[in-house]
Amino acid sequence: MNVVIVGAGPAGLAAAEHALRAGAQVTVLDQAETPGGQYHRMLPEAYAAKRPDRIQHGRAEFDRRRRVLAHPRCRWWPGSTVWAFDRAEKRVHILRGPSDGSGRRRLTLVPDALILATGAHDRTLPFPGWELPGVYTAGAAQALAKGERVAIGGRVLVAGAGPFLLPVAESLLGVGAEVVAVLEANPVSTVRKGWSSRPWRLAAHAGKAGELARYAATLARHRVPYLTGRAVVEARGADRVREVVTAQVRADWSVVPGTERPYEVDAVCVGHGFSPQPELAVAAGCVLDDGFVRVDAAQRTTVDGVFAAGEITGIGGAVTAAAEGAVAGRVAAGGKPGPALIRARDRARAFAGRLAAAHPIGTAWRSWLRDDTIVCRCEETTYGELTRAAEDDSRPGAHALKLGTRAGLGPCQGRICGPTVSELCGGAERHHRPIAQPIRLGELAARTEGEPE
Amino acid sequence: MSGWLQPRDRDPVGRTDRPIRITVDGEPVTGIAGQSVAGILLAAGRTSWRTTRSGAPRGVFCGIGACFDCLLTVNDVPDVRACRRPAADGDEVRTQSREETA
Ligand SMILES: Cc1cc2nc3c(=O)[nH]c(=O)nc-3n(C[C@H](O)[C@H](O)[C@H](O)COP(=O)(O)OP(=O)(O)OC[C@H]3O[C@@H](n4cnc5c(N)ncnc54)[C@H](O)[C@@H]3O)c2cc1C
Ligand code: FES
Numbered sequence: 001m002n003v004v005i006v007g008a009g010p011a012g013l014a015a016a017e018h019a020l021r022a023g024a025q026v027t028v029l030d031q032a033e034t035p036g037g038q039y040h041r042m043l044p045e046a047y048a049a050k051r052p053d054r055i056q057h058g059r060a061e062f063d064r065r066r067r068v069l070a071h072p073r074c075r076w077w078p079g080s081t082v083w084a085f086d087r088a089e090k091r092v093h094i095l096r097g098p099s100d101g102s103g104r105r106r107l108t109l110v111p112d113a114l115i116l117a118t119g120a121h122d123r124t125l126p127f128p129g130w131e132l133p134g135v136y137t138a139g140a141a142q143a144l145a146k147g148e149r150v151a152i153g154g155r156v157l158v159a160g161a162g163p164f165l166l167p168v169a170e171s172l173l174g175v176g177a178e179v180v181a182v183l184e185a186n187p188v189s190t191v192r193k194g195w196s197s198r199p200w201r202l203a204a205h206a207g208k209a210g211e212l213a214r215y216a217a218t219l220a221r222h223r224v225p226y227l228t229g230r231a232v233v234e235a236r237g238a239d240r241v242r243e244v245v246t247a248q249v250r251a252d253w254s255v256v257p258g259t260e261r262p263y264e265v266d267a268v269c270v271g272h273g274f275s276p277q278p279e280l281a282v283a284a285g286c287v288l289d290d291g292f293v294r295v296d297a298a299q300r301t302t303v304d305g306v307f308a309a310g311e312i313t314g315i316g317g318a319v320t321a322a323a324e325g326a327v328a329g330r331v332a333a334g335g336k337p338g339p340a341l342i343r344a345r346d347r348a349r350a351f352a353g354r355l356a357a358a359h360p361i362g363t364a365w366r367s368w369l370r371d372d373t374i375v376c377r378c379e380e381t382t383y384g385e386l387t388r389a390a391e392d393d394s395r396p397g398a399h400a401l402k403l404g405t406r407a408g409l410g411p412c413q414g415r416i417c418g419p420t421v422s423e424l425c426g427g428a429e430r431h432h433r434p435i436a437q438p439i440r441l442g443e444l445a446a447r448t449e450g451e452p453e
Numbered sequence: 454m455s456g457w458l459q460p461r462d463r464d465p466v467g468r469t470d471r472p473i474r475i476t477v478d479g480e481p482v483t484g485i486a487g488q489s490v491a492g493i494l495l496a497a498g499r500t501s502w503r504t505t506r507s508g509a510p511r512g513v514f515c516g517i518g519a520c521f522d523c524l525l526t527v528n529d530v531p532d533v534r535a536c537r538r539p540a541a542d543g544d545e546v547r548t549q550s551r552e553e554t555a
Contacts, residue, residue, distance in 0.1 A: 031518075033539065038517070043466060044487025044539065050467030099518070099537040102530045121519040133501035133512045140516025143536070144456075148492040149464055152513075154454030175459040239510055240500045266454050277519070377514070377522060380507055411521035411532070416514075438532070 001025065003332050004092055004109050006082050006280060007117035008069070009037020010318040011310025014325030015115045015332070017068045022335030026074045027109060029094060031081040031437070035066050037119055038139070039318035041147045055146060055174060057211070065322075080107075083437040085283040090114070090305065093448075095439060102440050106448045113305050113332035116281050116293065117325060120274035120311035124160070125365050126383070126420060128373045129235030129244075130270070138168045138271030145171035152177070153266030157244055159183035159232040160271040162359040166215035168269060169224060179224045180263055184359075185231040185272070187251050191358050232270055233260070233368045244268045253362025272361055275419055276312040279436035291419060298337070299328035307332045316352025323348040366424060375424065376417040378410020383424070390425040456495035458485070473542040477502070484540055491516070491523050491535035494546075502535070502548040525549055 001024040005012045008030040019026050028035075034042040040062040043049045053059035069076040077096065081104075084093040090110055097104030122137035124130065136152055138160055144150040151172065157180045158169045169179045184191065219226055233255060234245040248259035278286075281293040286301040286308065288294060293301055293308040301308050309328040310321035323345040330337040369375075371384035389404045407421050408414030414421070461468050471486040475493060484493030491513050494502060501510035502525055514522040516536050523535040526547040535546075 031537070043468075046471060046487030047466070047485070048469040050469075052466055054465040054467075098539070100530070100533040101538075121515055121517055131509065131511070133510050136513060137515045137520075140513055140536070143516040144492060144495065144513075148488050149459040149466070149468070150456055150488070150492045150496050151459065152456050152495060174465075176457075176463065267456075377520065378505075380505055380509070411524065412519065415519045440530075 001332075001334050002112045003027070003115060003329070004029065004111035004113075005115045005117060005329075006030075006092075007037060007119055007310065008032070008035035008066075008076075008078075009117060009119050009310060009321065010039050010065075011119070011321040011325035011328075012037065012115070012117035013065045013068065014322040015117060015307075015309055015329035016071075016074060017065065018326045018329030018335075018337075018341075019115075019333040020068060020071050020073055020329075022330050022333035024073070024113075024333035026071075026333075027077065027111070028069060028074065029077045029080040029082060031079070031099065033078050035069060035076070035078070036062060038143075039321075040065075041143065044148065047149075055171070081437045082280060083439045085114075085280050085436070087283070087285050087303075095437075095443065100438065102442055103446075104443055106443060106446055108448050111305075113307065114284070115299075115307045115309060115325075115328050115332050116284075116286075116301075116312060117308070117310045117321075117328075118277045118280060118312050119321075120276050120315060121415070122271040123273045123275040123419065124270050124416075125272045125361070125368075126373055126375050126417075127233055127235065127270075127368045128370050129237070129241070131374045131377055131380075132235050132237050132241045133239070134237065134241035134265075134267045135235050136267060136269040138165055138269045141267075141269040142168045142171055145175045145177075149175055151175040152269070154178060155180055155265050155267075157181055157183070157232065157246075157263055157265050157268045158270075159185070159230075159246070159268065160273075161185045161361065162271065162273055163212065163355070164271060164274075166212070166219070168271070170215055170218050173218065173222050173224070179219075179222065180265060181225045181227055182219065183230040183232065183246060184226070184228045185249055185253055185362065186359055187229040190251060190360070191228060193358070231255075231365075231368075232268060235268060236262075241265065241268060249362065250364070251362065252364040254364035254367050272365075273359065274311060274315045275415070276315075277415075278312050281306070281308060281312060283436055295324075297342070298331040299324055300331065314349070314352055316348060316355065320345075320348035320352045375420060376405075376407035376410065376414075378412050378416075379406040379408075381405045381407040381417075386421065386424055455498040455500055457498075458488070458492070458496040473540060475540055475542070475544040475546055477546045478548055486542070488540055489536055490525065490527065490533070490538045490540045490544070490546060493540050494535065504550040508550075 309324035501512040
């Protein structure tokens with residue numbers, strides 16, 4: 001069996017390990033130069049860091065996991081972007097070379113089984129002023145601080161929903177930024193209900209509990225307030241953000257009038273959870289549910305020979321992603337996952353369910369929006385334009401809506417505004433991106449190399 | 454205050470910094486080997502380097518290649534995501550507006 005794995009995050013690395021154990025020939029591809037994905041983010045090799053473990057928790061475990069890439073039956077291709085998948089030929093199209101460069105090498109592979117482990121990116125709901133420079137996703141602050149030791153600003157506010165805000169605050173403090181506050185939009189009652197409705201299940205994630213305690217201690221040491229039931233509802237500034245307005249919100253995230261409070265900041269990072277990156281799964285013709293790739297108990301997608309694992313199938317954190325990857329790797333290689341692997345996966349998924357329950361997105365967030373609030377960042381389509389188009393009977397349907405307002409037609413191809421537009425205007429999100437990652441015309445015209453070996 | 458690179462002597466990871474030089478619209482800017490183009494620009498105090506169709510400034514938003522807000526031109530190749538591109542010594546970077554590339 002010849003298994004190709006796209007993505008070397010927790011899911012992809014676990015898939016590789018278990019596909020190798022089942023005897024397969026494995027190729028792991030990642031567009032990044034280093035393995036690890038979003039969770040095990042590595043410092044650039046050129047930094048020659050002597051003590052990377054000081055900022056990367058679970059470093060020993062990661063070192064063990066990534067050793068699979070050196071296995072004699074494993075090929076590891078960093079800097080390799082999968083830009084398309086040909087459904088009829090089951091052919092994976094790859095570009096190797098500097099990101100968005102011209103003249104990258106074009107390669108293709110035709111595997112017996114394909115495992116998609118492409119992960120997720122932050123979901124940030126729009127609010128007035130969110131397009132200003134200095135407003136970042138929480139993940140951007142994390143990527144820059146943990147990945148390159150760059151602080152996005154001196155005074156930073158961290159806001160949104162979910163436990164991910166805590167490591168972001170920790171990383172910002174670690175590069176010398178002042179974190180003004182960490183704001184969780186959900187009220188403490190919602191968070192507590194989700195986290196501890198079945199406390200015995202948390203035992204399976206004892207590591208997570210310890211991690212949370214560590215974040216709490218770090219915030220306390222730096223006197224960073226952690227406030228629940230508060231959200232960023234506006235960013236202000238001319239050329240860049242200078243001030244953000246926060247407000248107390250109810251359980252449904254509607255603003256409590258009179259509770260608005262301005263903060264002077266250099267930067268603000270906001271994340272309301274994550275959106276999957278299912279472009280390749282879409283290209284392969286896999287069925288999605290609510291944007292996530294549908295998989296069965298063996299991590300099979302609806303397309304024969306194509307598997308999926310990790311955050312493209314549901315948001316559950318690194319442990320869940322790895323547990324799913326393990327099952328996918330075994331099955332894709334023609335093996336049978338043992339009951340222990342299945343149990344670990346199911347337990348991890350249950351944890352993911354609790355996470356979702358503890359940090360939901362309140363349905364009244366749209367009350368933050370004004371007529372002129374930008375929803376599609378690329379095309380600068382406003383909330384007013386979208387709602388007027390959605391009410392206009394002469395252009396029914398999501399497709400017409402897009403063409404009429406251009407929302408989702410810009411360079412990001414709806415990655416950022418897609419879920420928001422479908423929520424605001426009704427109708428399912430349309431995923432139609434035959435090209436998963438940009439390729440230049442010159443590269444498209446160049447001859448493809450076949451299997452290099 | 455805008456962004457910075459955590460000074461080496463205050464960074465517990467024990468870095469070995471190798472300085473590199475790039476130019477941004479002809480102006481020299483220094484960074485260290487391994488940084489992304491976006492990281493160098495942010496650490497140099499810039500928050501934006503692209504303008505949208507309406508002329509609004511943009512820089513980094515998602516930081517991981519999803520939003521395409523951080524596009525710029527590197528060595529005459531337009532539409533490079535600054536957050537995903539490791540900078541190389543001598544890179545000539547130009548800021549860009551949407552019209553140029555549309
Ligand atoms: C910016 C960001 C920072 C995060 N930081 C943390 C953190 O500090 N702590 C925490 O607990 N959780 C963090 N998370 C959550 C984290 O994503 C998950 O817990 C976990 O990493 C999911 O694992 P995964 O294997 O499913 O996906 P990922 O770890 O996201 O791995 C997916 C990999 O696929 C690659 N890829 C995607 N598309 C392609 C393609 N077309 N071609 C080639 N390669 C491709 C990507 O480069 C990436 O390396 C972060 C998430 C984001 C978005
Ligand atoms: S900041 Fe989003 S693509 Fe670079």
